Amino acid sequence: MRNNFFLLFLLLVSGIVLLYACKHEILFQDNSGGTGGGGGNPPPTSNCNPDSVYFVNQIVPILSSNCTMSGCHDNITHAEGVNLTTYTKIIQYVVPGNAANSKLYKVIIKTDGDRMPQPPMAPLTNAQKALLQKWINQGAKNNNCIGSCDTTVFTYSGAVKPILDNKCVGCHNPSNRGGNIDLSTYAPVKTEALNGKLYGSVAQQTGYSPMPKNGAKLSDCEIRQIQKWITAGSQNN
Numbered sequence: 441m442r443n444n445f446f447l448l449f450l451l452l453v454s455g456i457v458l459l460y461a462c463k464h465e466i467l468f469q470d471n472s473g474g475t476g477g478g479g480g481n482p483p484p485t486s487n488c489n490p491d492s493v494y495f496v497n498q499i500v501p502i503l504s505s506n507c508t509m510s511g512c513h514d515n516i517t518h519a520e521g522v523n524l525t526t527y528t529k530i531i532q533y534v535v536p537g538n539a540a541n542s543k544l545y546k547v548i549i550k551t552d553g554d555r556m557p558q559p560p561m562a563p564l565t566n567a568q569k570a571l572l573q574k575w576i577n578q579g580a581k582n583n584n585c586i587g588s589c590d591t592t593v594f595t596y597s598g599a600v601k602p603i604l605d606n607k608c609v610g611c612h613n614p615s616n617r618g619g620n621i622d623l624s625t626y627a628p629v630k631t632e633a634l635n636g637k638l639y640g641s642v643a644q645q646t647g648y649s650p651m652p653k654n655g656a657k658l659s660d661c662e663i664r665q666i667q668k669w670i671t672a673g674s675q676n677n
């Protein structure tokens with residue numbers, strides 16, 4: 441009898457997970473890292489194929505920290521009529537399978553004043569451009585995977601910097617200092633770690649501005665990695 445209940449419970453849970461995974465219109469969600477790891481649970485098994493680029497995990501963070509901030513391509517401003525807040529809207533500027541012919545890609549590789557993000561904002565990094573190019577050439581799918589996130593890894597280079605580069609630096613760099621904060625190099629990140637704002641903002645504690653601004657909250661595992669790095673002395677390791 442007990443076993444039957446357990447089975448039923450399992451079925452229910454997997455049903456909910458499936459339903460969730462099928463909600464293609466809810467975009468600015470990020471499952472990378474899942475929620476495991478926080479309470480000493482084993483990290484979730486990753487189903488991310490290293491050869492694929494994932495819209496939700498990799499493309500959305502780039503767009504939300506470089507393109508969809510207020511004043512640019514958000515729901516309110518949609519500069520030049522361009523709104524990049526949902527997959528359906530983004531895909532209008534993409535020819536799936538053909539980055540070279542996709543407006544979204546063409547504007548980010550421009551070198552003149554028409555490039556996006558527009559000067560004085562910094563251009564996307566080569567790695568970010570390459571990801572967008574690969575995602576489009578792989579068919580520009582609205583895809584998503586569960587990334588592996590391991591709370592036993594909490595060095596600056598192995599955990600903290602990759603999270604910040606992917607989800608924060610677009611709004612926090614020398615030419616675009618959101619809240620007058622630069623998170624592109626170690627020294628200023630350490631300052632924010634020591635004054636409590638880094639953790640307060642990503643854990644979205646009261647009294648802090650919730651980060652990433654307008655984006656999906658970091659996974660519990662990512663928040664825990666940042667917390668552990670800070671507790672261990674915020675080293676440049």
Ligand code: HEC
Pocket residue numbers: 504505506508509603604607608609610611612618619620621623632637638641642647648649650651652653654655658
């Ligand atoms: C879309 C742009 C954007 C993104 C993405 C973003 N920030 Fe911010 N951040 C801002 C702005 C703008 C402010 C100034 C306060 C405000 O407007 O909420 C700010 C403020 C902050 C502050 C100060 C908070 C406080 O309460 O004083 C911290 C710390 C911070 N951000 C960290 C981060 C981290 C860490 C990430 C990534 C996980 C991130 N931000 C992603 C735009 C952004």
